[in-house]
Amino acid sequence: MMAEPIDETMVIAWVDGELTPAEAARVEQAVAADPVLRDLAEAHRAMRARFAAAFGPIADEPVVVPSAKVVSFAEARAKRMRHLWVPGAIAASLVVGLFVGEMERPAGVRDRADALALAPPLAHALDTQLSGAAGPVRVALSFRAQDGAYCRSFSAKHLDGVACRTGDGWTLRYAAPAATPGGDYAQAGSDPARASAIAAMIAGEPLDAAGERAARARGWR
Amino acid sequence: MDAFETALVRVLPRLRRFAHGLTRDPADADDLTQRAAERALKARGQWQEGTNFDAWAYRILRNLWIDTARHRQRRDKVIAPAEQAENVGAPGEAEAAAERLFLMRAMDRLPDEQREAVALVMIEGLSYAEAAQVLEVPEGTLTSRLVRGRQALAKLLSGGE
Numbered sequence: 001m002m003a004e005p006i007d008e009t010m011v012i013a014w015v016d017g018e019l020t021p022a023e024a025a026r027v028e029q030a031v032a033a034d035p036v037l038r039d040l041a042e043a044h045r046a047m048r049a050r051f052a053a054a055f056g057p058i059a060d061e062p063v064v065v066p067s068a069k070v071v072s073f074a075e076a077r078a079k080r081m082r083h084l085w086v087p088g089a090i091a092a093s094l095v096v097g098l099f100v101g102e103m104e105r106p107a108g109v110r111d112r113a114d115a116l117a118l119a120p121p122l123a124h125a126l127d128t129q130l131s132g133a134a135g136p137v138r139v140a141l142s143f144r145a146q147d148g149a150y151c152r153s154f155s156a157k158h159l160d161g162v163a164c165r166t167g168d169g170w171t172l173r174y175a176a177p178a179a180t181p182g183g184d185y186a187q188a189g190s191d192p193a194r195a196s197a198i199a200a201m202i203a204g205e206p207l208d209a210a211g212e213r214a215a216r217a218r219g220w221r
Numbered sequence: 222m223d224a225f226e227t228a229l230v231r232v233l234p235r236l237r238r239f240a241h242g243l244t245r246d247p248a249d250a251d252d253l254t255q256r257a258a259e260r261a262l263k264a265r266g267q268w269q270e271g272t273n274f275d276a277w278a279y280r281i282l283r284n285l286w287i288d289t290a291r292h293r294q295r296r297d298k299v300i301a302p303a304e305q306a307e308n309v310g311a312p313g314e315a316e317a318a319a320e321r322l323f324l325m326r327a328m329d330r331l332p333d334e335q336r337e338a339v340a341l342v343m344i345e346g347l348s349y350a351e352a353a354q355v356l357e358v359p360e361g362t363l364t365s366r367l368v369r370g371r372q373a374l375a376k377l378l379s380g381g382e
Contacts, residue, residue: 051343058238
């Protein structure tokens with residue numbers, strides 16, 4: 001190995017940090033002494049940096065969360081369901097929650113430890129709590145979607161969203177990381193993306209207090 | 222979240238970047254990433270704790286792409302590649318997206334095996350050993366594909382601009 005001339009493979013491996021210290025030192029010396037090798041190394045270094053710079057930001061981008069009735073992704077694609085982009089780790093954990101919910105219980109996200117999107121306290125709040133009531137989960141409003149399902153918009157500790165009652169569970173239809181004071185996101189209740197998601201779903205007007213009580217009495221069916 | 226889910230969540234953004242490198246199309250990349258995540262969850266029983274999760278996940282996405290690409294090839298031959306447009310928001314994003322599309326087009330010209338080697342090492346920053354593990358080839362094979370891919374790209378990028 002040590003006797004081999006420095007070829008382009010060696011230069012590239014050097015640029016990639018793949019050589020042992022002894023090999024790297026040898027290439028470094030050769031590059032310093034030879035303008036042709038120097039240009040070659042510089043070209044490969046620049047190209048690697050160029051690709052890393054161009055594609056790097058993609059890995060910092062928010063991860064897609066299917067706007068999630070918890071249906072299969074094949075179905076989501078077929079229906080061209082709108083995909084939501086929400087930033088950060090919460091979004092990513094939602095993806096997993098939704099996936100897991102889908103695979104094990106096709107009916108929707110339920111009160112299960114692995115259904116991260118809707119933790120039991122959240123589903124419980126959606127079942128029982130009236131809009132405007134104080135608590136760790138706050139329900140902002142209830143309405144009927146165009147498909148007939150009852151839906152509720154809510155804010156929880158880490159999650160703002162809209163969930164609709166389907167089958168025997170609540171299904172997340174819109175989600176975003178919870179507004180945090182001083183954070184980058186709009187305050188709960190004034191999230192324009194959520195407002196437009198609701199506007200796209202709602203049939204008629206939001207439920208008033210009486211309508212909400214009646215819906216709750218029927219188990220939101 | 223258990224260890225598996227944590228690992229998947231952590232690798233998803235990078236999987237999506239790798240998908241951009243492979244598919245050379247932002248919409249296809251998102252689609253592929255979703256399907257890979259789905260497949261990874263279904264196959265979670267096959268992952269052994271303690272082994273390299275990222276390599277496993279990359280491999281799933283790459284194998285899925287191979288299956289997809291095989292189906293797509295016929296279509297791609299008859300339909301001219303459409304001008305791609307990415308959503309453009311923040312200042313500088315247009316330039317960044319244009320640069321990325323330019324590099325993607327250069328990668329279009331590489332044979333698949335060189336492109337995936339380039340994507341794993343130059344874009345994903347994997348070591349040769351890791352990339353070879355993802356592609357399930359010996360490290361020497363990975364190295365020679367990588368070198369040929371980079372030589373071709375250097376030529377394309379210096380002559381193409």
